[in-house]
Amino acid sequence: MVNRWSKDDPKQGSAFHELVILPTVAPQLARPYHLPGTPEFHAAQAELAHQSATVAPTSTDVVAAVPSSENQQAADESSGAEVSIDELLKNHDFYVLVTLEWTERIKTVRSSRPKKMNESKNTPDVVKVLTMTHPQFVMAALTAHGYQQAYIPGPTSAKVILSISSGGKARAPIVQDDTDWNMAQVQLRDQVRHTRGKLNAVCVIFDLDSMEGFKNRKRHLSPTGLRDADQLELIRGTHVPSMEAFSPDQVALGRAIEEIKEVWSCDKHGVCYIMKDASHVELNRFRLGAFGAAVVAGQCVANGAPPPGLLQAWAGPQGTIAAPAAKVPRGRSGPVRSSSEGVLHPATTDPTALLLSTVVPMVTMMAQQTMSSAMNSKRSHQHPSPPSSLPPSSPPPSSSPPAIEDELELCLESFGQSRGISEELIEKAFAALKAENYSPAVISETTLAIGRL
Numbered sequence: 001m002v003n004r005w006s007k008d009d010p011k012q013g014s015a016f017h018e019l020v021i022l023p024t025v026a027p028q029l030a031r032p033y034h035l036p037g038t039p040e041f042h043a044a045q046a047e048l049a050h051q052s053a054t055v056a057p058t059s060t061d062v063v064a065a066v067p068s069s070e071n072q073q074a075a076d077e078s079s080g081a082e083v084s085i086d087e088l089l090k091n092h093d094f095y096v097l098v099t100l101e102w103t104e105r106i107k108t109v110r111s112s113r114p115k116k117m118n119e120s121k122n123t124p125d126v127v128k129v130l131t132m133t134h135p136q137f138v139m140a141a142l143t144a145h146g147y148q149q150a151y152i153p154g155p156t157s158a159k160v161i162l163s164i165s166s167g168g169k170a171r172a173p174i175v176q177d178d179t180d181w182n183m184a185q186v187q188l189r190d191q192v193r194h195t196r197g198k199l200n201a202v203c204v205i206f207d208l209d210s211m212e213g214f215k216n217r218k219r220h221l222s223p224t225g226l227r228d229a230d231q232l233e234l235i236r237g238t239h240v241p242s243m244e245a246f247s248p249d250q251v252a253l254g255r256a257i258e259e260i261k262e263v264w265s266c267d268k269h270g271v272c273y274i275m276k277d278a279s280h281v282e283l284n285r286f287r288l289g290a291f292g293a294a295v296v297a298g299q300c301v302a303n304g305a306p307p308p309g310l311l312q313a314w315a316g317p318q319g320t321i322a323a324p325a326a327k328v329p330r331g332r333s334g335p336v337r338s339s340s341e342g343v344l345h346p347a348t349t350d351p352t353a354l355l356l357s358t359v360v361p362m363v364t365m366m367a368q369q370t371m372s373s374a375m376n377s378k379r380s381h382q383h384p385s386p387p388s389s390l391p392p393s394s395p396p397p398s399s400s401p402p403a404i405e406d407e408l409e410l411c412l413e414s415f416g417q418s419r420g421i422s423e424e425l426i427e428k429a430f431a432a433l434k435a436e437n438y439s440p441a442v443i444s445e446t447t448l449a450i451g452r453l
Contacts, residue, residue, distance in 0.1 A: 005029070010048035012041070032195055047196070089189055093126035094202045098144035102208040121145055129202060130189060134181035141204045151214045161205035172203075249296070256292035259302040273306065273314075281314045362415060408433060 003013035003021075007029050012018065018033040034041035099120040105112045121144040129137060138153040138160065160175045162184050173184045191199050243251065264283065266272035271288065272280040283291065290310055294300050299307050306314075409430055416426040 010045060010051075012036075012045065032198060089130055089192060091128065092130055092192055092197065092200070094129045094200055096123045096127045096129070096141055096144070097121075097201065097203045098123060098141045099203065099205045100145055100147075100208055101205060119145070127202075130185060130192075134175070134178050137181070141206070150216055151211060152216050153214065161207075162202065172205075252296050253289070253292050256295040256302060257288050260288060260291055260295070263303045275311075281311075287314065408438065 003017040004011055005026070012034070013022075015033060018030070022030045032044070034044050097120060099118055101116060101118045103114050104117045106115045123141065123144045127137070127140050132140065135153040138151075139148050142148045142151060161172050162175050173180065173187065175181050175184055188199075188202070246254075260283070261271050264271055264273050266274075266280065269280055269282050271283045273283055273291075274280055281287075287310075291300075291306050294307050294310065295302050305311070412426050412430050412433075415421070416423065
């Protein structure tokens with residue numbers, strides 16, 4: 001097949017020549033390609049042959065003499081064709097193929113990576129592209145995917161690729177404002193006029209990532225009954241709070257609290273009242289409210305001391321800054337209690353309570369040691385040592401164990417002798433423990449509280 005290099009040549013070249021070579025090398029010679037043997041191919045060849053014969057007839061061709069009436073009829077048909085093309089440009093319908101492109105993050109085993117996604121759909125109806133404005137065309141094209149309510153196009157929009165030429169996406173114009181749209185319409189009219197109205201398809205590509213700023217973000221609806229009440233603050237926060245929404249007492253209290261914060265600011269605790277002994281009393285929101293109410297009532301001033309009643313309520317363990325907590329010991333044996341936590345600190349000065357607070361941990365420690373030694377002896381019996389040639393030695397002589405009812409009394413007597421405690425205190429402790437039916441075994445298994453004794 002002979003390839004053509006002239007615009008007036010009625011012959012059609014190969015598919016590669018017509019679709020690739022001419023649009024790339026000589027775009028002014030490009031024209032629609034038709035498959036040979038189809039009705040469109042024969043109609044296009046006949047029309048091109050008629051145009052070439054009318055514009056530039058060759059001397060080698062045999063042309064029959066045409067009467068003047070027929071020449072006039074051909075001229076009328078040619079002018080009628082020109083008029084019909086101009087009318088066609090006004091009401092020419094296009095089938096629009098809309099492609100959406102966006103970036104989606106695909107999660108993998110270790111991380112997520114971005115992936116470019118796309119989806120193509122046709123508009124539900126034909127579109128009169130040549131008579132539309134830029135925003136109208138964008139809205140009509142977005143109907144293909146149902147996004148006509150999701151975006152608000154204006155004189156300036158995101159990047160829209162309008163593929164109207166045979167050069168494909170690489171040679172397609174990019175429309176971002178009304179000026180670009182007017183140039184694209186001029187190119188589209190030239191293509192329609194050149195193809196005698198046979199160009200009826202347009203491809204549009206929207207980049208949703210660049211259209212994020214043109215989304216239609218609707219406001220929250222106001223609650224029913226408060227839409228016209230400008231003096232009230234709405235529940236959904238669509239109105240800014242104003243001073244008129246608060247009572248005079250609330251405004252005065254807020255100003256007093258702000259003045260207290262400014263006077264008694266502390267770099268360590270935020271807001272603190274420093275007492276005469278240089279101790280800090282932290283002022284939380286409840287104490288600030290009470291202090292501010294006293295200032296509003298005239299009981300004190302912001303830069304002075306709070307009322308005595310507030311100071312008395314704030315003083316003590318709850319009013320002062322607590323000391324830092326002791327560090328929890330962390331060793332190989334796991335989180336164990338420190339030595340200071342094992343001793344009970346009674347809140348009374350009664351000698352009996354002090355004695356019991358000392359006796360209970362000692363008895364518990366002795367019982368735990370007894371249980372550990374019993375477990376060790378049990379393990380030694382489970383794993384006997386290899387037989388020895390020496391005769392077994394006789395066990396050392398020992399006294400018989402005391403009776404069960406005498407264990408508590410003997411335990412306290414032994415403890416009093418080792419610690420130098422008077423017999424009177426030992427008897428009081430024995431009477432208190434005996435009244436509650438305590439024994440050394442029960443003491444070792446139960447954590448006793450001073451208040452319970």
